[in-house]
Amino acid sequence: MSSEPSNTLEMSSHFQDLLENLNSGVKAGRKRKIIGPIGPYLRAARWFPLAIDPFVVLEKVLYDGMEAEFAELQGNSAPGQCENVNSRQKSCEQYDALVKLVPTFSDVISGFEKVPSAMDNFIHALSSAANDARSDDTGSLMREGLVYMLKNPGSDQFNPPLVKQQGKMARGWNHPQTARLLCPMRMLDMFDQDPHSFMERVREGQIKITAAKLPAFLYDQSVFDSARKSRGCLQGYYLKRVFHHIFTGPSSALSPNARRGTKTPKGRIHGMSSPLPRAIAYAAVQAYFQLSSATVWCQEIEDLSLVDLYDKVAEMFEGNSNKEWVEETLRLWKVETPGLRQHGRSRARRDVQPGAFDDSEDDMDGFFDSEEHPPDVGNGGNHRSAEDNVRTETSNRVDGTNGTNFLPHMHFAYSSCAS
Structure with missing residues (x-):
């Protein structure tokens, strides 16, 4: 008492x-x-x-x-x-x-x-x-993250060259290597046949790039399977490097097992012992922004809504009926983030041959289907509900749980920006 x-x-x-x-x-x-x-x-x-x-x-x-x-x-x-x-x-x-x-x-x-x-x-x-906090991450990635886009930084180069001093206007759909990472995974074969023609058609609005078509940088292309939209998704090297940069420190981005600096990783400061779904979603939108030619943080980049992209990545975990995929994906992320845990890195991969996507306009259609059964073909349409569209504009200054499991749909508008 x-x-x-x-x-x-x-x-x-x-x-x-x-x-x-x-x-x-x-x-x-x-x-x-x-x-x-x-x-x-x-x-x-x-x-x-x-x-x-x-x-x-x-x-x-x-x-x-x-x-x-x-x-x-x-x-x-x-x-x-x-x-x-x-x-x-x-x-x-x-x-x-x-x-x-x-x-x-x-x-x-x-x-x-x-x-x-x-x-x-x-x-x-x-x-x-x-x-x-959000702008610090964006600025840090601008300064140090250009090399993360190269699959093999030790041997690969940007052609034509990309340097930090150029700013971001040369990125996005103005450069074949950043464009390839932004290209919808389902359209990558088309892109590779004629990158410059594809880029021009995007710039002219003939090809619409939206969050419904998941970008290639989200995928590990070596295990991509057109019949299983979830396979290889959220396993892309660039996405993981951005995540490492933010949550386990820039020194771990290219080599997660390397000796890290004297600063405590941001993820550990906040008690994150393994990657959280919304932290992965946050890394995804930061990664997209860095690849794009947009110079100011915003909600929309041309036809693509970063809000929709964030919601879709979060939904892969929080709304997924395929619990095995969720558990396996989070397990892979956990073992590949030694900056959050004092354990080594392991990989479990299977090679599959890519093929053609189905006729759906939204890559989330069929995403949650069980691995044991092929997804339905040709459903089409946009899966966004009315609740997903609840967005409130505000004139307030805007920028910007350990393991929260809700999926908020209320967002507030940033300025829309074009590349």
Whole structure:
């Protein structure tokens, strides 16, 4: 019984320290600023775009979640709370995932109810930290990640040359090697027959590149099987290098077993002992952006929605009825990320001959079919539901769980950008 007052006093002291930390001028939340009482909350916010969702506006998630928590603390379940409005429900699911990352997170909310100006500062600091985390990864990959695109960096070269000083305008559908990685896997044979003609048709809009046709960089082409859309998917060398760069450190990107630097890998900082599905999805959209000629982070690159691509990769894990594929894929990722675990690397691969895809317009059609049975042919159509299309535009500044298993569909618009 005596522990409750002590805990209350301890929490009150923590909250006062947090207020002082906020009043002292905590800013964007970059690594050098993650100190003091606000440090754990900034670290959690930086993890949000990497493992929960890089496209939602964290500020809105925090306001919706705190509003619902205030109501719960007051015993109020009036209509209008998260559970009664779809968009707020998604915000609250994401808010709950964020709150679980810091044991004291939920406890400080009652204090902010009486100091709304401090709550605004707190939310701004966390939102800035999330934005910085995503932009830090994008910038780091821009500086160091060009070589990751070469299958054999020791011997392969870009032809024509690509150098960091050129910026990104020479990438995307303006260069045959970046274009080949962006090319839908189902269309790779067509691309290889005449790369420059294919690239020109894409630039002129004759060939539409959308997230419905999964890009080749997601695949291990040596095991690709046209009759099994899931085989080899999410095993591409470039995707894995981007993941390693972000979560186990740049020094591990080209050689996961190599001796790593003095810094603790980002994945281990946040307690990720094996790759999370949404971390893989995050690496996929970062990889696509780096391959493209887009110069500003955005939701859409020409006809392709990065939001859709992110959702599709997450759906491969979270909505997949083929649990064996999910377990095997995550197992392969786990053994190939020694930066998260102190174990060696192993590979289990089977060679198959590629053939033609079916007539479906969406590579997710038939993706979840059992390995024992061939997928249905010619279903066609787009599998996006009305709920998938819930996107809310906002004028707010936007950029930007250990193992969260929900699939949020509420996203907020970035600017659309063209190559």
